[in-house]
Amino acid sequence: MADFTKKILITGGAGFIGSHLVRLFVKKYPHYFIVNLDALTYAGNLENLRDVASFPNYEFERGDINNEKEMARLFERHQFDGVIHLAAESHVDRSILDPLSFARTNVLGTSSLLNSCMNSWRGDLKGKLFYHVSTDEVYGSLGKEGFFTEETAYDPRSPYSASKASSDHFVMAYHHTYGLPVIISNCSNNYGSHHFPEKLIPLMINNIKNNKPLPVYGKGENVRDWLWVEDHAKAIDIIFHKGKIGDRYNIGGYNEWKNIDIINLLCRIMDKKLGRKEGESAKLITFVKDRQGHDLRYAIDASKLNRELGWKPSLQFEEGLEKTVDWYLENEEWVKHVTSGDYRHYYDQQYEKR
Numbered sequence: 001m002a003d004f005t006k007k008i009l010i011t012g013g014a015g016f017i018g019s020h021l022v023r024l025f026v027k028k029y030p031h032y033f034i035v036n037l038d039a040l041t042y043a044g045n046l047e048n049l050r051d052v053a054s055f056p057n058y059e060f061e062r063g064d065i066n067n068e069k070e071m072a073r074l075f076e077r078h079q080f081d082g083v084i085h086l087a088a089e090s091h092v093d094r095s096i097l098d099p100l101s102f103a104r105t106n107v108l109g110t111s112s113l114l115n116s117c118m119n120s121w122r123g124d125l126k127g128k129l130f131y132h133v134s135t136d137e138v139y140g141s142l143g144k145e146g147f148f149t150e151e152t153a154y155d156p157r158s159p160y161s162a163s164k165a166s167s168d169h170f171v172m173a174y175h176h177t178y179g180l181p182v183i184i185s186n187c188s189n190n191y192g193s194h195h196f197p198e199k200l201i202p203l204m205i206n207n208i209k210n211n212k213p214l215p216v217y218g219k220g221e222n223v224r225d226w227l228w229v230e231d232h233a234k235a236i237d238i239i240f241h242k243g244k245i246g247d248r249y250n251i252g253g254y255n256e257w258k259n260i261d262i263i264n265l266l267c268r269i270m271d272k273k274l275g276r277k278e279g280e281s282a283k284l285i286t287f288v289k290d291r292q293g294h295d296l297r298y299a300i301d302a303s304k305l306n307r308e309l310g311w312k313p314s315l316q317f318e319e320g321l322e323k324t325v326d327w328y329l330e331n332e333e334w335v336k337h338v339t340s341g342d343y344r345h346y347y348d349q350q351y352e353k354r
């Protein structure tokens with residue numbers, strides 16, 4: 001342990017973005033010791049991190065950010081220099097079905113983790129950092145024009161975005177009130193490998209492959225700004241090391257797509273890969289009842305991050321989408337494992353009445 005120059009706690013590291021971030025940090029920084037704390041909810045999967053599981057600078061700890069005693073023991077044992085906080089309930093549709101679990105994990109869990117940091121770092125905040133990974137959804141919904149900047153007023157509209165907005169406020173409150181060194185980043189929609197197939201892109205890939213209906217909410221006109229997940233992880237790396245304490249950074253792909261256009265593109269890509277006739281997969285498209293309170297459009301202005309810290313997205317969407325489809329087709333076992341149990345129950349509940 002003595003040889004490590006930094007000890008970092010990453011929460012939610014068994015999830016989609018967290019696993020990409022853990023992999024990046026463990027491989028890129030062999031002189032850092034990385035502890036991945038994750039409760040392994042339905043969304044957490046250690047298979048995501050098989051390739052780094054036995055690295056000497058990596059440890060997994062199963063635990064809940066809400067459990068103060070467990071957190072105190074963990075902080076005592078490791079004396080972390082930094083925390084990168086991703087653990088959360090992350091799916092908007094689940095937040096509509098069960099808002100309180102989002103308040104528990106995202107609001108109370110984040111506040112509790114902030115307390116754990118304060119208790120552990122009390123009196124010695126120099127060189128410490130609490131980095132909070134948040135979402136562009138805290139800014140609400142855009143019309144046809146404009147972008148979210150770091151100055152856009154918060155206007156969350158779903159229980160998920162309200163819980164993330166609230167957690168962001170707690171993070172800034174700990175900075176202003178107690179002097180806790182914090183940074184927040186707000187990112188747009190991520191896509192890539194290891195994405196749980198309840199979210200749009202992996203759900204559509206899985207359903208196309210299995211010849212199941214492709215449930216498009218409303219008219220499919222809603223717009224999201226898509227970013228390759230590894231580009232998000234790289235942005236977090238840069239901000240963690242070079243970002244200004246007390247500041248916030250928007251991260252986005254400059255890559256806006258209507259849902260229906262993405263689904264059609266996926267159908268075309270998969271027709272080719274699965275040897276189907278052109279247009280065959282698109283016949284599965286089924287327009288269903290809209291999401292309640294469905295935000296129309298998100299689009300991020302990430303120019304501050306580019307100007308101040310030099311980050312920009314690396315991958316074209318069409319290339320990223322092909323890579324993503326290939327990963328899902330090559331990793332059927334992963335999909336089988338994560339779509340059992342809780343997911344099946346959720347899927348029936350979510351789509352049976354639409």
Ligand code: NAD
Pocket residue numbers: 011012013014015016017018037038039040041042043044045063064065066085086087088089090091105109133134135136164186187188189190191196
């Ligand atoms: P995810 O649902 O794939 O992963 C969340 C992880 O947190 C899971 O491994 C889960 O087991 C863990 N977790 C949940 N509750 C916990 C608890 N109480 N204690 C410890 N661990 C717990 O989510 P994701 O898509 O990887 O998102 C990660 C973070 O990034 C979230 O905070 C989310 O709000 C934010 N974010 C996501 C996106 C996106 O497009 N997915 C975009 C911007 C921001």
Ligand code: DAU
Pocket residue numbers: 090091092093134135136137187188189190198199200201203215216217218220222223224259291298
């Ligand atoms: O913007 C960042 C956010 O992006 C993250 O903070 C969230 O954690 C992440 O889940 C994501 O939220 P969205 O609600 O935008 O993602 P989702 O994949 O659930 O939906 C994307 C769009 O596709 C949205 O307009 C709803 C629509 N949709 C989704 C599903 C699951 C459908 O039309 N049909 C579906 O079956």
